Amino acid sequence: MNSIQILTANEMRQLDQLTLQQQNITSYELMTRVGKYLFDFIITNNFITSEDHVVVVAGTGNNGGDGMLVAHHIHTRGIPTEIIIIGSQEQQTEESLKALKHCQHIPVHYVVETQDDSYKQLLDDATVIIDGIFGIGLTRDVEDPHKSVMNAMNQSYATVISIDIPSGIHADNGLQMGTAVHANHTLIVQNFKQGNLLNDAKDFSGLNHVIDVDIVQSLEFDIQYELPLSYLQGKLGKRHHNSYKYNYGNLLTIGGSKGMMGAPILSALAALRSGSGLSQVYVHDGDHKYLQNPYPDIMVDTYLGIEDVPQKIRRMDAIVFGPGLGKKNPLNMDILAHLLSTEIPLVIDADGLYYLKDLLKGYNTRGHLIITPHYKEMADFLGISIEDVIQQPVLYAKNIAHTYNVVVVLKGTCTIITNDIETYFSSNGTPGLAKAGTGDVLSGVIGSLLGRGLPPLDAAKIGVLMHSLAGQYAEEVYGEESMMASDVISMLPKVMDHVKA
Ligand SMILES: NC(=O)C1=CN([C@@H]2O[C@H](COP(=O)(O)OP(=O)(O)OC[C@H]3O[C@@H](n4cnc5c(N)ncnc54)[C@H](OP(=O)(O)O)[C@@H]3O)[C@@H](O)[C@H]2O)[C@@H](O)CC1
Ligand SMILES: [K+]
Structure with missing residues (x-):
């Protein structure tokens, strides 16, 4: 390194x-x-x-x-x-x-x-x-x-x-x-x-x-x-013959709402392609009718109210909260509050951050939480302008990591990963990753690694690099203009060759 x-x-x-x-x-x-x-x-x-x-x-x-x-x-x-x-x-x-x-x-x-x-x-x-x-x-x-x-x-x-x-x-x-x-x-x-x-x-x-x-x-x-791409080498252990799906992480993605149902599917699919044993999407029952899941590999379940959640998440190894969630349903606040009260490692992305900003002050996160904002989401989270974040991205990322005891993945041309004590800069992405859905893919990859038992900072570092490398491969095939989030997922198998021991 x-x-x-x-x-x-x-x-x-x-x-x-x-x-x-x-x-x-x-x-x-x-x-x-x-x-x-x-x-x-x-x-x-x-x-x-x-x-x-x-x-x-x-x-x-x-x-x-x-x-x-x-x-x-x-x-x-x-x-x-x-x-x-x-x-x-x-x-x-x-x-x-x-x-x-x-x-x-x-x-x-x-x-x-x-x-x-x-x-x-x-x-x-x-x-x-x-x-x-x-x-x-x-x-x-x-x-x-x-x-x-x-x-x-x-x-x-x-x-x-x-x-x-x-x-x-x-x-x-x-x-x-x-x-x-x-x-x-x-x-x-x-x-x-x-x-x-x-x-x-x-x-x-x-x-x-x-x-x-x-x-x-x-x-x-x-x-x-x-953080160079070479850091990925051999970071994931062997998949043993004598093993079963629960050895590789049971991941739940809570997200999706009218008009944004692709997001949790992308996230859940990215997790499966990153090695997760199981990947499920959990949507509100009222929104279920908007969901089209083309992958029988991804299980889908629904909740009606907060009372459904504790039982559902009991056996989860990690949870991704936020992709496509929207900002309208107050129930999401209750769900997130419950998630924060558990020991389950969490990735909070996209609209999930909107709910988090009012909740975080009240919780001791025990360092089991990763947040993945882009600059605008970071600005909204802090209640400051995006120009302020652009001027001092490292400072703000570290401040949040320090104040709330979380790992921050601040996404950009150079993604900043920090737990305040250690900070890593990854400039391995490509401009083609500036496209809808790639953030959902990243949250799924990181969630998958968390679910597999990696410590949050490691999951964030490896996940960001895996996502960047998959982006580079997608660019080779589809070009930086045409590549899409699902193309990035389709390159994850090639990325896994680097990550496997
Ligand atoms: N032992 C050493 O010293 C070593 C030095 N090293 C080398 O020196 C470099 C740093 O040198 P440096 O500190 O002299 O500053 P530098 O970047 O050359 O700028 C010159 C001056 O420009 C000015 N200025 C600023 N903005 C301006 C603007 N918009 N428009 C117009 N003017 C503007 C400002 O002066 P001001 O006008 O504010 O008084 C500033 O002082 C470093 O990058 C490395 O290459 C290394 O090799 C290691 C050993
Ligand atoms: K120069």
């Missing part, structure tokens, strides 16, 4: 400082090392060859300093190199000025005025552009002249290599700040920053490469790791 911690910009700065102290070096010496290691990586991977014409675009901060030192090494190799600096010499940091001194034989063009567009020709002539405009120091929206230069970079045919993070992407939340550089490769200095993974990051970063530059690590920060 990738054991490189994911940091905030502030934490990264602390590690930079710690490195200077522990290794007894100056900030410029560290920059020198970073520049050399970045260059070595670029050359070793043939991102630049002697045929290329390289333009390094630098800001006035240390991200630009890194860029200039890379320029120095490239130029020393005899590869045509030029530097564009956006801003004036007075604005440059001390380290950046020192780096510039190493570039005496390289043509340097300053872009200070918006009217000056002489840089455009340079960018047009480049075959490789190195982006050192902003790193973790970006704090506000990008304006001219930076904006115009970035737009010109994005129109160029050159290969773009961003240093640390695509310029214009915020290092803490991955949001594009007005505009951002579209990179083919991003060379991340030592640690993932949250912004390398969240929100807009994946649309701008190209391929991420983490470059080890010997910056010291700290055990004092919150545990935050990237």
